Amino acid sequence: MAQPTLASLTTLRLGGPVERLLTISDPVAWPEAVRAVGQRDEAAPVVVLGHGSNVIAADAGHPGTVLVMNTRGITATRVDQETVAVTVQGGHPLTDLVAWAAAEHLAGIECLAGIPGATGAAPVQNAGAYGQQVSDTLDHVTAWDWEMGRLRTLPAEACRLRYRDSRFKAEPGRWTVLTATFHLTHAQAAPVVYQPLADELGVRVGARPPVAEVAAAVLANRHRRGLLLDRHCPDARQVGSVFLNPPVSASQAVCWSAVGCPVHTDSDGQLRASAGWLLEHVGCLPGHQVAEGVRCSDRRTLTLTVHGEATAAGFRDALTALGERVREETGVVLRPEPVAVGAWSTVQPRL
Numbered sequence: 527m528a529q530p531t532l533a534s535l536t537t538l539r540l541g542g543p544v545e546r547l548l549t550i551s552d553p554v555a556w557p558e559a560v561r562a563v564g565q566r567d568e569a570a571p572v573v574v575l576g577h578g579s580n581v582i583a584a585d586a587g588h589p590g591t592v593l594v595m596n597t598r599g600i601t602a603t604r605v606d607q608e609t610v611a612v613t614v615q616g617g618h619p620l621t622d623l624v625a626w627a628a629a630e631h632l633a634g635i636e637c638l639a640g641i642p643g644a645t646g647a648a649p650v651q652n653a654g655a656y657g658q659q660v661s662d663t664l665d666h667v668t669a670w671d672w673e674m675g676r677l678r679t680l681p682a683e684a685c686r687l688r689y690r691d692s693r694f695k696a697e698p699g700r701w702t703v704l705t706a707t708f709h710l711t712h713a714q715a716a717p718v719v720y721q722p723l724a725d726e727l728g729v730r731v732g733a734r735p736p737v738a739e740v741a742a743a744v745l746a747n748r749h750r751r752g753l754l755l756d757r758h759c760p761d762a763r764q765v766g767s768v769f770l771n772p773p774v775s776a777s778q779a780v781c782w783s784a785v786g787c788p789v790h791t792d793s794d795g796q797l798r799a800s801a802g803w804l805l806e807h808v809g810c811l812p813g814h815q816v817a818e819g820v821r822c823s824d825r826r827t828l829t830l831t832v833h834g835e836a837t838a839a840g841f842r843d844a845l846t847a848l849g850e851r852v853r854e855e856t857g858v859v860l861r862p863e864p865v866a867v868g869a870w871s872t873v874q875p876r877l
Contacts, residue, residue: 529543529544530543530544530547530592531543531544531587532544532578532583532584532587532588532592532867532868533583535575535578535583535592535594536575536578536579536581536582536583537577537578537579537642537755537762537763537764537765538578538581538582538583538763538764538765538832538838538841539763539832540582540583540585540763540832540836540837540838540841541583541584541585541587541838541867541868542583542584542585542586542587542588542868542869543587543588544587544588544592545570545587545588545589545590545591546590546591546592547591547592547594548562548563548591548592548593548594549593549594549596550593550594550595550596550597550617551596551597551598551617552597553597553599553615553704553705556670556704559593560670560675562591563591563593570588570589570590570591570869571590571672571699572590572591572592572593572672572699573588573590573591573592573593573867573868574592574593574594574595574702575592575593575594575595575867576594576595576616576617576643576644576646576647577619577642577643577644577647579642579643579647579755579765579766580643580647580651580765580766580863580864580865581765581864581865581866581867582765582838582841582842582864582865582866582867583838583866583867583868584838584866584867584868584869584870585837585838585839586868586869586870587868587869588867588868588869589869593702594617595616595617595644595646595702596617597615597616597617597618597704598615598617598618599614599615599618600612600613600614600615600618600623600626601613601614602630605709608711608712608713609709609710609711609712610630610632610709610710610711610712611665611707611708611709612627612632612707612708612709612710613705613706613707614645614705614706614707614708615645615646615704615705616644616645616646616647616702616703616704616705616706617644617645617646618644618645618646619643619644619645620638620641620642620643620644620645620647620648620653621639621640621641621642623635623645624636624638624639624640624641624741625639625741627710627737628737628738628741628742629738631712631736631737631738632710632711632712632737633710633711633712633713633714633715633716633737634658634662634663634708634709634710634711634716635658635660635663635708635710636658636715636716636737636738636740636741636744637654637655637656637657637658637715637716637720637723637740637741637744638653638654638655638658638660638744639740639741639742639744639745639748640655640744640745640748640749640753640754641653641655641766642755642766645706646702646703646704646705646706647703648660648706649664649667649685649687649692649694649703649706650692650694650695650701650703651690651691651692651695651863652687652688652689652690652691652692653690654689654690655744655748656718656719656720656722656723656744656747657718657719657720657723658716659687659689659793660687661682661685661687661688661793662716663708663709663710664682664685664687664706664707664708665681665682665707665708665709666679666680666681666682666706666707667679667680667682667685667703667704667705667706667707668680668703668704668705669694669701669702669703669704670701670702670704671700671701672699672700672701672702673700677704680693688793688794689770689792689793689794689796689798690770690863695865698865713734714734714735714736714737715734715735715736715737715739715740716734717731717732717733717734718731718732718733718734718735718740719731719732722747723740723743723744723747726743726744726746726747727739727740727743750825751825751826752823752824752825752826752829753766753826753829760824760831760833761823761824761825761829761831762831763831763832763833764823764829764830764831764832765830765863765864766829766863767801767802767828767829767863768828768829768830768845768848768862768863768864769801769805769828769845769848769849769860769861769862769863770801770860770861770862770863771790771792771798771799771800771801772798772799772801772804772858772859772860772861773796773797773798774789774797774798774799774858775797776797778797778799778857778858779797779799782799782804782856782858786803787799787800787803787804787807788800788803799858801828801860802826802827802828804852804856804858804860805822805827805828805848805852806827807855807856808851808852808855808856810822810827810848810851811827812824812825812826812827814827816830816844816847816848817836817840817841817843817844817847818834818835818836818840819832819833819834819835819836819837819840820832820833820836820840820841820844821833830844830845838868842866845862848860849861849862
């Protein structure tokens with residue numbers, strides 16, 4: 527049997543061999559998986575993957591255990607006349623959860639339609655799009671605490687969810703989210719706050735169309751921007767947006783807004799500039815070749831795609847080069863969004 531590789535477990539399809547691969551499909555099997563992993567190894571800690579859609583996996587692979595969360599299942603419990611508590615297994619595809627909620631006319635996550643990855647990874651990243659994010663509806667998670675060696679229930683406030691950030695990202699390797707519980711409502715969709723989505727729907731900003739209509743419009747808009755992971759399309763090998771929208775000062779916001787850069791205030795009150803606009807400002811346009819086998823998507827500069835003989839190290843270096851270019855020419859610091867996993871060299875990836 528061929529040795530498994532990280533490339534086979536990630537959407538970039540990059541990454542070397544894995545020493546041991548465990549796939550968890552049944553939630554009941556989790557304690558057995560923990561026993562199989564054994565004592566925590568600081569030199570080669572367990573790597574837990576969902577669908578590998580937001581990671582850059584090392585060319586050298588991983589010398590320890592990789593756990594793939596493939597659990598599925600949705601349980602709905604009525605909280606009151608309008609609210610439903612929806613508990614989702616960590617390996618359940620987020621896209622499937624959003625489609626299920628839309629079919630059930632449950633509002634609160636409709637703008638997350640089309641975001642790739644597992645539901646258990648969504649709180650880690652506080653996944654969001656079109657003005658909506660996981661923190662809007664997350665009630666609590668159950669997570670395995672590798673440091674304490676036990677199962678814990680964390681209310682949403684204990685997850686410290688911020689713009690594309692969380693307690694789980696701040697404490698890498700400590701947590702594995704096993705289930706996430708959202709409070710969704712029987713109502714029209716949340717008010718549309720993103721102008722391109724309002725245009726897609728043919729409504730004004732602030733309107734509240736039916737949930738299914740919003741989810742369908744989000745999918746259509748993401749398709750047009752090349753953000754749906756279709757394995758058969760030319761830009762299939764990607765991780766979506768490669769940079770977070772960077773924080774800027776009030777003076778920077780005024781400066782960049784004056785020359786056309788979109789600037790918005792995130793849910794934490796922080797001013798943020800458009801990473802995609804800044805990349806185009808320094809000359810990186812759709813289709814731009816960044817490095818060998820790595821180029822900007824034909825539809826969107828902020829998405830880097832892999833073609834031909836690319837390597838994980840090359841992809842990482844391409845991100846570093848782009849970030850340096852923007853910093854040197856604008857003074858704004860970009861922070862990469864994908865996470866590095868596996869056995870990188872002693873010179874740690876600048877991610």
